[in-house]
Amino acid sequence: MPAIALLIATSARAAVSLQLDVGSHVRAKAGASRVPPDRQATFDVTLGENYLMVESTGETIVYDFASRKRSVIDKRTKTRVDYSLYDTVGFRVYEFRNRSVLGGALSASKVDDSAMAQVDNEHNLAVQDKPSSPLRVTTEGTDEVFYAGPKVMFRQGVRLMPASTTEARMFAQLIRYTFGGHPQILSALAQANSIPKNLSLVTYDVGGTTTHTVTVRSVSSNNGRTIDASALPIRPASGSDNPVDQALDRAVAFTPHDLSNARQRSKDELDTALREGRGLDAFLGIVEWTLMTGEAPAPLNADQQKLVKANDAVRRLTVALSAKSKDDLSKAVVDIADVAKSATTKAYVLRIFEANNRAMLGERGAAQKLFLEVLKSNPFIAGVYKDLGDNMFVDFDMPRAWRCWDIGRKIAPGFANFRSINQMESSLAAQHPEFF
Known part of the structure; x- marks a missing residue:
């Protein structure tokens, strides 16, 4: 052979x-x-x-x-x-x-x-x-x-x-x-x-x-x-015509050095936003850091907290993120797009919220495209791989769902968002040990 x-x-x-x-x-x-x-x-x-x-x-x-x-x-x-x-x-x-x-x-x-x-x-x-x-x-x-x-x-x-x-x-x-x-x-x-x-x-x-x-x-x-x-080497992103496969193929090639550099870059960008008084970008930078690492960033001082809380776009975003009903979710999609106009460097983070809202509205194709757009801007956000995997799972595309989740857990092994996936795997192994 x-x-x-x-x-x-x-x-x-x-x-x-x-x-x-x-x-x-x-x-x-x-x-x-x-x-x-x-x-x-x-x-x-x-x-x-x-x-x-x-x-x-x-x-x-x-x-x-x-x-x-x-x-x-x-x-x-x-x-x-x-x-x-x-x-x-x-x-x-x-x-x-x-x-x-x-x-x-x-x-x-x-x-x-x-x-x-x-x-x-x-x-x-x-x-x-x-x-x-x-x-x-x-x-x-x-x-x-x-x-x-x-x-x-x-x-x-x-x-x-x-x-x-x-x-x-x-x-x-x-x-x-x-x-x-x-x-x-x-x-x-x-x-x-x-x-x-x-x-x-x-x-x-x-x-x-x-x-x-x-x-x-x-x-x-x-x-x-x-x-x-x-x-054998892993398949390069150019080896598939499927955009999800391309994103996942790129991600599995990441090295610990790549991940360390991405985290440092995210931290530096958050510090810059705080220093320059960009409250919305700072808030989105905090969200991004948390979704990348599964950890909270360093606590803000009193002036930094005031900067973020006083930002009008952050207040409007907070209201949009509380949406639960179908009508409120639809309105939140519009409101999030409006908030994005105020973001200088981190508008792509807002697409995570829009994607999840669209997924809850049953617009999974649109949600998938948005998640992939986010990963083009920052392919190291573990939480996006979790959400994209959930989206694939609902469509019964289990191979890609688990690829997403495995990549996310590799990026942020202790991220609490993956606890449900860990529990599901434990349950599957306990109930169907014959598969292993």
């Missing part, structure tokens, strides 16, 4: 490499206007002690369960993008809840009693909210088959390859992260001390039935090689 030669390091324990043939077939429901074509692909998979590597034609994905990260490597450019494993389980859990609500509504309205049934949601997303009826397991000829009622969910041949506990667990992770799979099926795979030479996973959704077939073509030892994805 020459494209990832830089990734190879020596490990004390040998890992196993598999070459898999994977096929996908969709049987659409009657009347469907579009049916996806059948797909065939070959994957080279490495099952390591606490990592999983999946190499396809254009990319390699390294799942590092020790750090709870995955790296997506572009084989052409030999660059990588790092993501959090929490984005996968986070999406699956929230999508499960969403589908449960939608399925209940469809059933209650008699539109489709079978659409988004609980067992199908569990199977498609590999999560459970609570224990459900176990699948029925039978032997049919040379196959072991898992049923939910009359529906086949999973089938594996009796030809099994002996595997260590670690290898079986990592193979189950491969299926979990790539296809989904009912928790009962994945648990059986993880505990089997073997790997099936062929299997099929059948999922049922509103559009029809999808069958994934996996055949192990070959097995070999990789002589103890393991993976260090950090050996």
Whole structure:
């Protein structure tokens, strides 16, 4: 695998490499206007002690369960993008809840009693909210088959390859992260001390039935090689056409020296605004410092406090920031834009307030553009990455949401604004340890 030669390091324990043939077939429901074509692909998979590597034609994905990260490597450019494993389980859990609500509504309205049934949601997303009826397991000829009622969910041949506990667990992770799979099926795979030479996973959704077939073509030892994805450079901002990705790619390249310089610059600008008597810029500089560091700036002396409190634009801004109702939020957007006319150097900080107001008004596209504008002026504001991540999360764009949050926490590790994200991750890990 020459494209990832830089990734190879020596490990004390040998890992196993598999070459898999994977096929996908969709049987659409009657009347469907579009049916996806059948797909065939070959994957080279490495099952390591606490990592999983999946190499396809254009990319390699390294799942590092020790750090709870995955790296997506572009084989052409030999660059990588790092993501959090929490984005996968986070999406699956929230999508499960969403589908449960939608399925209940469809059933209650008699539109489709079978659409988004609980067992199908569990199977498609590999999560459970609570224990459900176990699948029925039978032997049919040379196959072991898992049923939910009359529906086949999973089938594996009796030809099994002996595997260590670690290898079986990592193979189950491969299926979990790539296809989904009912928790009962994945648990059986993880505990089997073997790997099936062929299997099929059948999922049922509103559009029809999808069958994934996996055949192990070959097995070999990789002589103890393991993976260090950090050996490859991160993707440059020019490597993506998406403006959010561009901003995040720039941010992950920041060094501690960059961060130190940015903080000193922000402090110097605040001191200058106070010295020159610019009350609004001083107030916005205090806000900026707090959102950059998660810390309060040095206390103002009596004259400096008077300068800020007596500023008319600051008073008007304070009123605008108290808005809560839809009408007040809409008015606050206008008022904040008016206040910005009085700012000399820190008008971009006001866009943070406008962006959050627009997000609360449901204008998430406009909010996203404003957050990105702020990051062009100062890409070191941890609080903006928190807010932008929240915006992506509401749109179910979990990979970018977690990238935003990870960057923000790297800039300001102790920032209280990220406490809810830390708590959510702890809850996801406690409720769904099988993903890790």
